[in-house]
Amino acid sequence: MNQTTIIDAMRELAGVANVLESDADMAPHLIDWRKRHSGRAACVVFPRDTAQVSKVLAWCDARGVKVFPQGGNTSVCGGSVPDASGNSILLNLAKMNRIVEINADNNSMTVEAGCILADLQQAALDADRIFPLTLGAEGSCQIGGNIATNAGGTNVLRFGNTRDLVLGLEVVLADGRIWNGIRTLRKNNSGYDLKNLFVGAEGTLGVVTQAALKLYPRPRATATAMLGVATVNDAVQEGLKLQAAFPGELVGLELISRSEFEISLRHAAKARNPFGETPAWMVLVELAASSGNDEAIAARLTDALAPSFEAGVIVDAIVAASAQQRADLWHIRHHVTEANGREGMGLTHDIAVPTYRIPDFMAAAEQTLAAHYPQATQVVVGHMGDGNLHYIAMFSHEYWASVADKVGTQLALSHRLYDIAASMGGTFSAEHGIGALHVPEMSLYKDANEIALMRQMKQLLDPNDTMNPGRVVPASSASAAA
Ligand SMILES: Cc1cc2nc3c(=O)[nH]c(=O)nc-3n(C[C@H](O)[C@H](O)[C@H](O)COP(=O)(O)OP(=O)(O)OC[C@H]3O[C@@H](n4cnc5c(N)ncnc54)[C@H](O)[C@@H]3O)c2cc1C
CATH class of the missing domain: 3.30.70.2190 (Alpha-Beta Plaits)
Known part of the structure; x- marks a missing residue:
């Protein structure tokens, strides 16, 4: 499908003012926060409501046009920018930023997916409540992105991950169908808990358009x-x-x-x-x-x-x-995160192990870094209470520029560290998600049956692979060869 046809259709469906098509206008949306991943798109579309999301997805799905959802573009694993094809659309939720309802008596709020996290924190405070999700990117990340990545942050120990804060969701499926699962109940055992399928799916199964969230009493x-x-x-x-x-x-x-x-x-x-x-x-x-x-x-x-x-x-x-x-x-x-970006080339590993194994992980990781990467400084920051460490091998920009095989060096280092975490019952991705960056690790560190189930779910909900292709779920060897 040529780009002009896509742009014309998006203007028709979302309104001319809600479509960016020039290279200059699209540029900030096509490169990620750390400036390490970039892509291309026919246009960036800013839907105003769920009905528009539905129409856009239905149109794209029927014509084989890929859709890359984007929130605040703060992903640190290449999840928020499109691939290199240029014939896709980037769907940014920023203009769907209404707070639909705050119910202090029910300790809940219902919001559109494009709301900035910090705005939701403030709205909760204004109602004498807190919305406890807290992370460094809160001034620009969107709640839809937090839900899509099941973001963690600094309060997980007490309040859990984003998943634990979601009571209900509205999701537009790849073919444009709208699933209205907005509920503000604490108990609801009426069938499969579909919302949890979309939390952490990183936009590969549908677009989150609204969410009902838990609030908590404001601490005194x-x-x-x-x-x-x-x-x-x-x-x-x-x-x-x-x-x-x-x-x-x-x-x-x-x-x-x-x-x-x-x-x-x-x-x-x-x-x-x-x-x-x-x-x-x-x-x-x-x-x-x-x-x-x-x-x-x-x-x-x-x-x-x-x-x-x-x-x-x-x-x-x-x-x-x-x-x-x-x-x-x-x-x-x-x-x-911001400071690390200025310091040098930091290769960040978002690992988790059971908290009591952190000293073991650190001892083994330190040894590995010293033995194989003596040019790197060990830099560590993490949510210790939930076993999640950001283990960073920091190289100077000058040294990193001289490395001939950057991808190979990064993968070799990362897999050494992931192997250590795995040997302690840990994970290679604790809270940042998979994005485009960690798809290869899925096949290496996840159970084959788990991957097969994920592929089946993807096939069921998005048979045309319209939503965020190439992210999260590794292609099967058959489809990779095709
Ligand atoms: C300074 C800094 C600090 C950070 N600290 C933390 C931290 O402590 N804990 C943590 O977990 N993460 C952290 N992150 C990573 C990042 O902020 C989170 O992953 C955040 O949840 C992403 O939200 P976003 O709106 O920016 O989404 P984006 O980066 O735009 O997108 C992320 C993924 O979600 C998908 N997506 C976005 N919106 C939707 C939607 N409405 N429906 C479906 N899919 C969607 C995208 O397709 C993509 O796959 C940090 C990042 C930075 C830059």
Whole structure:
């Protein structure tokens, strides 16, 4: 199908003002946030409502035109940009950004998929509730993208992944059919739980157009602290103690290596080092309580930390004494991705292992890096409370430019690390998803029957492979050969 025919049809279906077709206008949508993946499209379409999404998909599906859904384009695994064909459409949900309903009594809100995550957090606060999904990209990622990737973030320990926050979904299927599964119930055992099929499907089974989400009561007291320790094992042990001491109140438990901390301080505007001497490892802790005040919960946290402090396990600690200090500590954490991009070529591995195996993973990974990649600096940041580490091999731009086989080097390094994680019951993709980048690992690390089931589901819901082709599900050897 030629591009002019596609553009004309999209203008007709979505309105002229909602279609971008010039290279300059489309450019920001065709390259990802980290500028590592790019693609081409006939046009970028911004539907205004579910009916338009339905018409666009039905038209494309009937004519073999591929559809790449896009949210805030913050994917870090090449999931948010189209492939190189140029005869596809990019479907961006940004103009579907209405909050349909907030029901504080029911602790729920119903929203369109294009809402920016930070706007939803604020809308919940305005209703004296919280929407607890929190991540560094919250100022630009969309809830549809969060749902499609089953995003994690810094509050998973207490509130779960995005999947745990979704009560219902509206989805447009590849052929244009609309499935209205918007419910705000906590219990509903009436058949298969279809919504969970679309959460984490990364747009390969349909387009999420609306979601009903869980809200929680707004905490009345918060305490934030950054602890300094000498080893990863100390960090994990302190984390486990805090989990036992503050059930239901421990919201965040993040691990940061000195190398990562210093990178963030170097590149994040207004970041300040709260420590005199930066410890080897830091643990960022956040507690939230439904009663009391900040001073009281901070005092309880300080008391709980005292024995480890006296024993010399915690070598330094900053307990935030004000909202500004709390924000300053989180500022360093939330800017790591951006700072890493400025520092050099960081090869990031989004692995997870059971939390108690983190020290084992780190010991083996450190050895591997030192033995095979002596030019790289080990940089680690992660959601320690749920076993998810972002293990980054940081190369200088100069060194990376001199590497002849970049793809081969990256794959060899990644597979060494993924093998270590797998040997400990872990995963190669904890929260970022598969996108285009990790499709080869699916065949290597997932069970063959699991892949076969995924292919069958894809075939059932998207028989023409219209939605996000080449993402998530590896092609079968038969279709790859064709
Ligand atoms: C600074 C930074 C920090 C980050 N921190 C975290 C973190 O802590 N935890 C974490 O999990 N991730 C994190 N990420 C990754 C990223 O932000 C998340 O994956 C996010 O959920 C993607 O949302 P998005 O709207 O940008 O989606 P996009 O990047 O645009 O798309 C991601 C995928 O979702 C699909 N998609 C988007 N919208 C829809 C829709 N409406 N229907 C169907 N499919 C759709 C796309 O096709 C694509 O496959 C971070 C990224 C950055 C840049």
